[in-house]
Amino acid sequence: MSTPAPPRQTPDKPWRSEGAPPPPSPRKRMPGGWGGLILTALVVYLLANLVLSFFSEGDEPTISYTEFSRQVDAGNVSKIYSKGDAIQGQLKKEADVPGGKGDYTKFTTQRPAFADDDLWAQLTAKKVTVTAKPVVQQRSFLSNLLIALAPMLLLIALWILVARRMGAAMGGGALRRKPPPKPVEVEAGKRTTFADVAGIDEVEGELNDVVDFLKHPDAYRKMGARMPGGVLLAGPPGTGKTLLARAVAGEAGVPFFSASASEFIEMIVGVGAGRVRELFAEARKVAPAIIFIDEIDTIGRVRGGGGGLGGHDEREQTLNQILTEMDGFSGSEGVVVLAATNRADVLDPALTRPGRFDRVVQVSPPDRAGREAILRIHTREIPLSGDVDLARIARTTPGMTGAELANLANEAALNAVKHHQSEVTQQDLSSALEKVQLGAERPLVMPYEERRRTAYHESGHALLGMLQPGADPVRKVTIVPRGRALGVTLSTPDADRYAYTEEYLRGRIIGALGGMAAEHVVFSVITTGAESDLEQVTSLARGMVGRWGMSERVGRLTAIPMDSQQPYGLSAAPRTLDTVDDEMRRIVDECYESACRQLRDNRDRLDALAAALLENETLEQEAAYQAAGINRLSKDDSSG
Ligand SMILES: Nc1ncnc2c1ncn2[C@@H]1O[C@H](COP(=O)(O)OP(=O)(O)OP(=O)(O)O)[C@@H](O)[C@H]1O
Numbered sequence: 016m017s018t019p020a021p022p023r024q025t026p027d028k029p030w031r032s033e034g035a036p037p038p039p040s041p042r043k044r045m046p047g048g049w050g051g052l053i054l055t056a057l058v059v060y061l062l063a064n065l066v067l068s069f070f071s072e073g074d075e076p077t078i079s080y081t082e083f084s085r086q087v088d089a090g091n092v093s094k095i096y097s098k099g100d101a102i103q104g105q106l107k108k109e110a111d112v113p114g115g116k117g118d119y120t121k122f123t124t125q126r127p128a129f130a131d132d133d134l135w136a137q138l139t140a141k142k143v144t145v146t147a148k149p150v151v152q153q154r155s156f157l158s159n160l161l162i163a164l165a166p167m168l169l170l171i172a173l174w175i176l177v178a179r180r181m182g183a184a185m186g187g188g189a190l191r192r193k194p195p196p197k198p199v200e201v202e203a204g205k206r207t208t209f210a211d212v213a214g215i216d217e218v219e220g221e222l223n224d225v226v227d228f229l230k231h232p233d234a235y236r237k238m239g240a241r242m243p244g245g246v247l248l249a250g251p252p253g254t255g256k257t258l259l260a261r262a263v264a265g266e267a268g269v270p271f272f273s274a275s276a277s278e279f280i281e282m283i284v285g286v287g288a289g290r291v292r293e294l295f296a297e298a299r300k301v302a303p304a305i306i307f308i309d310e311i312d313t314i315g316r317v318r319g320g321g322g323g324l325g326g327h328d329e330r331e332q333t334l335n336q337i338l339t340e341m342d343g344f345s346g347s348e349g350v351v352v353l354a355a356t357n358r359a360d361v362l363d364p365a366l367t368r369p370g371r372f373d374r375v376v377q378v379s380p381p382d383r384a385g386r387e388a389i390l391r392i393h394t395r396e397i398p399l400s401g402d403v404d405l406a407r408i409a410r411t412t413p414g415m416t417g418a419e420l421a422n423l424a425n426e427a428a429l430n431a432v433k434h435h436q437s438e439v440t441q442q443d444l445s446s447a448l449e450k451v452q453l454g455a456e457r458p459l460v461m462p463y464e465e466r467r468r469t470a471y472h473e474s475g476h477a478l479l480g481m482l483q484p485g486a487d488p489v490r491k492v493t494i495v496p497r498g499r500a501l502g503v504t505l506s507t508p509d510a511d512r513y514a515y516t517e518e519y520l521r522g523r524i525i526g527a528l529g530g531m532a533a534e535h536v537v538f539s540v541i542t543t544g545a546e547s548d549l550e551q552v553t554s555l556a557r558g559m560v561g562r563w564g565m566s567e568r569v570g571r572l573t574a575i576p577m578d579s580q581q582p583y584g585l586s587a588a589p590r591t592l593d594t595v596d597d598e599m600r601r602i603v604d605e606c607y608e609s610a611c612r613q614l615r616d617n618r619d620r621l622d623a624l625a626a627a628l629l630e631n632e633t634l635e636q637e638a639a640y641q642a643a644g645i646n647r648l649s650k651d652d653s654s655g
């Protein structure tokens with residue numbers, strides 16, 4: 016592909032700068048983290064105990080001086096150590112002394128100051144070894160030392176662990192500080208520019224000011240003009256927000272720092288803020304530059320909005336740090352922050368205040384012309400055969416985003432390679448499209464009865480799709496299993512639709528119920544095969560009643576907000592919600608009845624379509640309409 020999606024790097028440092036040296040080795044975590052800490056504590060504790068118990072062998076009894084004299088006289092003492100008046104000693108081994116011993120082998124005693132015995136003479140007479148070194152090491156000193164040291168050791172271990180964790184979290188902070196990244200300009204040829212972006216020309220226009228500012232910051236500075244510190248790109252996933260940000264940097268020829276907001280958040284409060292500070296400091300050093308923060312909604316949610324990573328405090332501190340950095344822009348520094356979100360609706364209003372992300376740019380999925388242009392970009396480096404008609408592909412892919420189209424082109428190229436072709440053909444593109452839209456074909460041997468039922472199920476969908484006035488044409492019917500489905504009926508509109516009529520929506524519900532209705536009409540059974548059909552039906556009916564004001568009884572109000580996290584949210588009273596339920600039921604029941612009636616009335620068509628499906632497994636648009644005996648060619652087929 017000409018512009019492959021940027022590789023997702025593991026965040027050793029929280030941001031990436033374009034063309035910067037490859038990321039250093041993955042971040043070294045303290046083995047085990049807190050587990051390691053506990054282990055260390057345990058080991059220290061056990062060691063201390065061991066040492067203590069070893070020395071406590073020398074836990075000699077204190078005997079009276081009289082007793083000591085007696086033992087010396089009896090010739091039981093083998094050696095002593097004396098310091099001042101304190102005497103430590105050891106008796107001879109049991110074998111050497113048959114009797115007259117106490118129940119101890121080592122001892123200490125104190126020689127009274129008034130003792131006037133001639134101890135020295137006595138000892139030499141009895142051949143007692145007298146040394147200046149302790150016979151056994153003093154317990155008190157060493158054990159006390161250990162006892163005193165153990166908590167210290169523990170503290171030191173703890174400190175090292177925490178410091179390392181923080182260090183790792185801050186991208187090599189406290190202990191092992193790595194040099195900060197040097198953003199290198201991307202080679203001219205590989206730069207992403209607006210030429211790599213298509214279908215969102217209005218947005219490019221809005222970002223042109225930013226490019227101009229980054230190119231000539233001095234001109235703006237002379238005029239005393241302030242540029243917006245931040246631009247928020249809002250739009251669904253895959254519409255090219257990241258690509259756009261990169262293209263702005265490429266057009267202006269400035270370094271591009273990119274980070275995902277979720278990567279800032281660690282469990283330790285304050286780390287995220289530190290990372291933000293570092294990131295901005297780096298960008299300022301090489302200004303003019305662009306900082307791109309993806310998924311800003313993960314930290315920029317309305318306070319108390321819930322969700323997200325890390326604690327609330329951490330999120331808030333990180334967010335505040337970003338805001339502080341942006342407030343600190345003097346306006347001529349030349350650092351522009353671009354942020355992306357697909358949930359602009361949940362963002363904290365503090366983010367969009369003047370001087371912050373005060374420009375919000377909507378990035379929408381491309382229209383037909385845009386899709387064609389995007390396909391053209393992503394097939395730039397793919398050899399295409401003469402029969403390839405990108406306009407036609409663009410026409411049948413409403414709703415697909417740039418990312419999906421890029422994927423489509425790639426799938427087609429893979430298909431061509433698999434079949435050892437030298438060029439990509441239209442056939443490669445359409446089978447790639449099927450694969451992208453329907454999931455890959457799944458070889459599965461089905462018993463005849465089940466195949467027949469599937470054929471009727473799909474025929475029901477298809478026939479009703481053909482019969483509803485104003486419905487999207489049926490493009491393809493198949494009973495070749497794909498993904499989770501046993502069969503598929505594909506209908507897509509001729510042109511992009513932006514608003515839907517009630518009639519159209521009812522037609523969609525009838526079509527979706529067609530599979531179930533056919534099984535009911537023909538076999539009088541209900542199977543599990545209609546699960547995803549019913550999901551579709553439910554969401555359509557819910558929208559009609561709860562959001563689009565298509566029920567008289569509920570009226571023209573939003574009973575069910577779009578936010579799926581609060582399916583029955585906010586304003587509506589329980590009474591209203593009951594009515595919503597009733598009305599959804601009524602609409603679906605009416606549609607189901609209509610579906611069954613239409614199928615009964617057109618039983619011959621249903622049978623013919625099912626038979627053709629059983630025989631051919633897959634019917635393209637034309638063949639399907641022919642089999643059903645219905646004459647309706649879509650506009651795009653009649654026009655070529
Ligand atoms: N308008 C477009 N023109 C050309 N290519 C596009 C366009 N939109 C998307 N693409 C392709 O899709 C890829 C992914 O798009 P990108 O990552 O920029 O989307 P995004 O909006 O940032 O998505 P997300 O919200 O998931 O991060 C791009 O690298 C590019 O190849």
Ligand SMILES: [Zn+2]
Nearest residue numbers: 530544545548
């Ligand atoms: Zn179905």
